Amino acid sequence: MTRSFSLAVIPGDGIGPEVVAEATRVLDEVARIHDVTFEQTPYVLGAEHYIETGEVISDATLAEIRGHDAILLGAIGGKPGDPRLPAGLLERNLLLRLRFELDHYVNLRPTKTYPQVDSPLRDADGVDFVVVREGTEGPYVGNGGRLRADTPHEVATEVSLNTAFGVERVVRDAFTRAQARRKKLTLVHKTNVLVHAGAVWSRIVDAVAPEFPEVAVDYLHVDAATIFLVTDPARFDVIVTDNLFGDILTDLAGAISGGIGLAASGNINPDRTAPSMFEPVHGSAPDIAGQGIADPTAAIGSVALMLDHLGLPEAAAQIDRAVAADITARSGRRTTKEVGEAIAARVAGDVPGE
Amino acid sequence: MTRSFSLAVIPGDGIGPEVVAEATRVLDEVARIHDVTFEQTPYVLGAEHYIETGEVISDATLAEIRGHDAILLGAIGGKPGDPRLPAGLLERNLLLRLRFELDHYVNLRPTKTYPQVDSPLRDADGVDFVVVREGTEGPYVGNGGRLRADTPHEVATEVSLNTAFGVERVVRDAFTRAQARRKKLTLVHKTNVLVHAGAVWSRIVDAVAPEFPEVAVDYLHVDAATIFLVTDPARFDVIVTDNLFGDILTDLAGAISGGIGLAASGNINPDRTAPSMFEPVHGSAPDIAGQGIADPTAAIGSVALMLDHLGLPEAAAQIDRAVAADITARSGRRTTKEVGEAIAARVAGDVPGE
Ligand SMILES: CC(C)[C@H](C(=O)O)[C@@H](O)C(=O)O
Ligand SMILES: CC(C)[C@H](C(=O)O)[C@@H](O)C(=O)O
Numbered sequence: 001m002t003r004s005f006s007l008a009v010i011p012g013d014g015i016g017p018e019v020v021a022e023a024t025r026v027l028d029e030v031a032r033i034h035d036v037t038f039e040q041t042p043y044v045l046g047a048e049h050y051i052e053t054g055e056v057i058s059d060a061t062l063a064e065i066r067g068h069d070a071i072l073l074g075a076i077g078g079k080p081g082d083p084r085l086p087a088g089l090l091e092r093n094l095l096l097r098l099r100f101e102l103d104h105y106v107n108l109r110p111t112k113t114y115p116q117v118d119s120p121l122r123d124a125d126g127v128d129f130v131v132v133r134e135g136t137e138g139p140y141v142g143n144g145g146r147l148r149a150d151t152p153h154e155v156a157t158e159v160s161l162n163t164a165f166g167v168e169r170v171v172r173d174a175f176t177r178a179q180a181r182r183k184k185l186t187l188v189h190k191t192n193v194l195v196h197a198g199a200v201w202s203r204i205v206d207a208v209a210p211e212f213p214e215v216a217v218d219y220l221h222v223d224a225a226t227i228f229l230v231t232d233p234a235r236f237d238v239i240v241t242d243n244l245f246g247d248i249l250t251d252l253a254g255a256i257s258g259g260i261g262l263a264a265s266g267n268i269n270p271d272r273t274a275p276s277m278f279e280p281v282h283g284s285a286p287d288i289a290g291q292g293i294a295d296p297t298a299a300i301g302s303v304a305l306m307l308d309h310l311g312l313p314e315a316a317a318q319i320d321r322a323v324a325a326d327i328t329a330r331s332g333r334r335t336t337k338e339v340g341e342a343i344a345a346r347v348a349g350d351v352p353g354e
Numbered sequence: 355m356t357r358s359f360s361l362a363v364i365p366g367d368g369i370g371p372e373v374v375a376e377a378t379r380v381l382d383e384v385a386r387i388h389d390v391t392f393e394q395t396p397y398v399l400g401a402e403h404y405i406e407t408g409e410v411i412s413d414a415t416l417a418e419i420r421g422h423d424a425i426l427l428g429a430i431g432g433k434p435g436d437p438r439l440p441a442g443l444l445e446r447n448l449l450l451r452l453r454f455e456l457d458h459y460v461n462l463r464p465t466k467t468y469p470q471v472d473s474p475l476r477d478a479d480g481v482d483f484v485v486v487r488e489g490t491e492g493p494y495v496g497n498g499g500r501l502r503a504d505t506p507h508e509v510a511t512e513v514s515l516n517t518a519f520g521v522e523r524v525v526r527d528a529f530t531r532a533q534a535r536r537k538k539l540t541l542v543h544k545t546n547v548l549v550h551a552g553a554v555w556s557r558i559v560d561a562v563a564p565e566f567p568e569v570a571v572d573y574l575h576v577d578a579a580t581i582f583l584v585t586d587p588a589r590f591d592v593i594v595t596d597n598l599f600g601d602i603l604t605d606l607a608g609a610i611s612g613g614i615g616l617a618a619s620g621n622i623n624p625d626r627t628a629p630s631m632f633e634p635v636h637g638s639a640p641d642i643a644g645q646g647i648a649d650p651t652a653a654i655g656s657v658a659l660m661l662d663h664l665g666l667p668e669a670a671a672q673i674d675r676a677v678a679a680d681i682t683a684r685s686g687r688r689t690t691k692e693v694g695e696a697i698a699a700r701v702a703g704d705v706p707g708e
Binding site: 144196197202252255 | 446450474477493498505506512515516544545546548552554556576577578580605610
């Protein structure tokens with residue numbers, strides 16, 4: 001029996017299509033080996049599509065995307081300062097709309113260091129943690145407004161919304177992941193200043209903790225967490241945090257592990273009421289787009305996260321091994337395609353269970 | 355004529371009193387050299403005071419503090435998890451209350467690297483920037499609440515308030531500082547997600563920029579800013595940002611420049627309608643309190659910022675030179691007092707204008 005999965009593929013802008021091409025190359029290899037089919041439906045969305053059509057994403061397209069088993073996304077975002085693109089429009093109306101409407105409440109972002117990759121840190125040995133970033137509430141809800149806009153008397157608000165429901169489900173997910181890993185969970189927040197939201201996060205971590213007696217729990221203010229990410233990143237196992245803090249910490253985490261060219265992510269709906277979406281943490285990098293030099297590793301790693309979510313953990317592990325081996329063997333500059341081919345070849349040569 | 359300044363001194367908790375003792379040692383030296391008098395009035399405030407009296411700070415005490423020319427503060431905060439201290443109480447009702455009521459809208463935090471100090475970064479050469487952090491609004495206003503608190507249906511909000519008035523005055527201050535330095539200003543925000551607040555910050559930076567035609571302006575999302583702080587921190591000159599992002603970036607900045615034991619800060623009211631407050635960025639560090647091993651450099655650097663604000667720039671520069679020389683000569687562990695004495699001796703030996 002050939003298992004079959006239907007994928008919505010959104011290459012997006014800038015280097016997005018280039019890295020997605022290599023991600024699907026590796027996916028094809030996995031399909032061949034494991035006798036699985038991935039039916040891929042491309043969706044042309046992003047800056048160019050918006051400029052041409054005046055539409056970010058239609059309800060009909062969103063409904064169609066919802067019908068797939070998973071979404072693979074490259075990157076969204078035009079050239080900075082392009083006057084045809086209102087600031088934040090694509091981010092909010094496409095990327096965040098997908099995350100919110102498809103209830104991607106677990107934004108999973110693993111970080112690992114490899115001795116061969118240049119970290120800006122003197123000591124980045126043995127770093128291996130995942131950030132479980134809440135994906136559907138917090139300061140990202142878009143709630144707020146502008147009073148007396150564009151006058152000297154303007155007042156602008158941003159309202160962070162935090163619900164016990166929303167916090168509990170992501171905290172529970174994080175505990176489950178910690179239990180399956182090194183059994184350490186760090187809550188990151190700013191409870192001493194953001195006392196209302198902080199109270200919900202703290203009390204729910206405290207309430208869920210007894211269900212996971214083997215997991216050691218600690219807490220860091222977000223400012224202190226950034227310090228430890230550069231002075232002692234190996235201390236972390238699972239970090240659970242809100243949408244905005246997670247955004248900041250995962251870019252920093254990508255940087256210390258040798259560049260966000262390696263940072264994969266999953267926007268996961270653990271309840272499977274809608275397809276989950278997998279994408280590199282990096283953006284569309286218009287400055288290097290079209291040159292074929294973007295590193296597709298993060299996109300390929302995102303495929304591994306997708307396969308894991310789709311119930312193909314052995315295929316996911318194969319990709320992870322291939323990526324690790326490729327990183328270890330790296331020397332000199334390679335094109336996007338060379339990296340994709342090298343990793344695909346390693347997947348092909350990988351003997352499962354070896 | 356002997357100039358005289360009256361200072362409110364709040365040693366506070368943990369290592370606060372230890373580092374303040376060294377800061378005032380250096381201040382005494384400056385007073386002697388420059389024929390200035392600093393009348394110091396100590397205020398016992400902080401965790402212990404709250405536990406003993408049940409009061410954080412009385413209105414009468416605050417009114418008294420308001421009468422001084424400046425405030426020197428050590429650190430505020432009890433032992434983490436002490437059940438007698440509600441989370442965030444001292445931070446909000448003392449530290450933030452002082453910053454807000456005394457209108458400290460410029461939270462000034464310089465970062466410099468010295469070759470002799472161990473940075474966690476491989477390359478931290480030539481880093482010399484200041485963060486101008488907004489100090490009186492943003493997500494720090496305490497606005498928000500909890501609906502159905504402690505139930506599964508809880509909703510908690512945090513409201514970030516941003517006014518054109520508040521943003522413009524801090525942006526103008528930042529431009530002025532950039533003009534007097536290397537003429538580069540970086541706005542850090544998250545305008546693509548926090549679109550309402552982001553719009554105010556962006557438009558005001560754009561509006562003020564033409565008044566400073568020599569200052570080159572750029573913009574970074576906060577997540578990207580953390581990347582550059584570890585991959586290329588020397589690129590920054592003046593960063594202007596909101597209260598929360600400034601909190602995060604300055605702890606990270608402290609870490610990359612060799613530890614927040616060196617990071618000084620000023621909570622400045624440039625309009626001089628109330629005294630400004632100078633404090634190390636670090637906290638009360640209860641784990642090492644009472645051992646006489648805390649590094650007083652940040653507290654001493656805060657005295658330099660204070661002297662500059664009080665119109666004694668040459669005295670401030672003397673301390674900065676003494677601190678730089680001390681850091682350059684560092685070897686082995688020294689006690690808090692040894693560091694304070696060493697820096698005071700260098701100030702004494704410093705020939706102004708040499
Ligand atoms: C593009 C932006 C909206 C997005 C975010 O802030 O979540 C990005 O930075 C990320 O981390 O995926
Ligand atoms: C103690 C806390 C309220 C404070 C802040 O968040 O501003 C501190 O972290 C700082 O940076 O001075």
